[in-house]
Amino acid sequence: MKKIVYALAVAAAVAGGVGIYLNSGVSAAPASNFVLLDGSKKSTNDLKGKVTLVNFWATSCVTCVAEMPKVIATYDKYKSQGFDTLAVAMSYDPPSYVVNFAETRRLPFMVAIDNTGAVAQAWGDVKLTPTSYVVNKRGEIVKRYVGEPDFAELHKLIEKLLAEA
Secondary structure, three states: OHHHHHHHHHHHHHHHHHHHHHHOOOEEOOOOEEEEOOOOEEEHHHHOOOEEEEEEEOOOOHHHHHHHHHHHHHHHHHHHHOEEEEEEEOOOOOHHHHHHHHHHOOOOOEEEEOOOOHHHHHOOOOOOOOEEEEEOOOOEEEEEEEOOOOHHHHHHHHHHHHHOO
């Protein structure tokens, strides 16, 4: 009987610790390689040192297209302070559509195409677009948005993270 009580106590402690860890909202960004439209490559390690918005999107996603001007405005507002944006097009998005969208909308930030779906898989099996992650200077995910973010809230978070050492 003592063994069962002990096992339950240990299980409860572990579960509590996991819950605290998961609720802290901070986890390392998954190791990923991004292929940008210009053919260059970036990795998750390249994101360190800046606060970065990693935005999974698609040209066929109405919400993604509607939020893009706000994503651009956010990038423009904070880029000189150490903020970056990486827009990751979903694997089902035809590359020619992504290139056309990026060129005609003059997207000022990095745009990658996730041809195989491996990046979306690594970042929590992203299926819904837009899904965005805020990554701090240490390369840790501090916030995930499914759907269009509340941009006022996002800006406050970016400002807080940019102020951190």
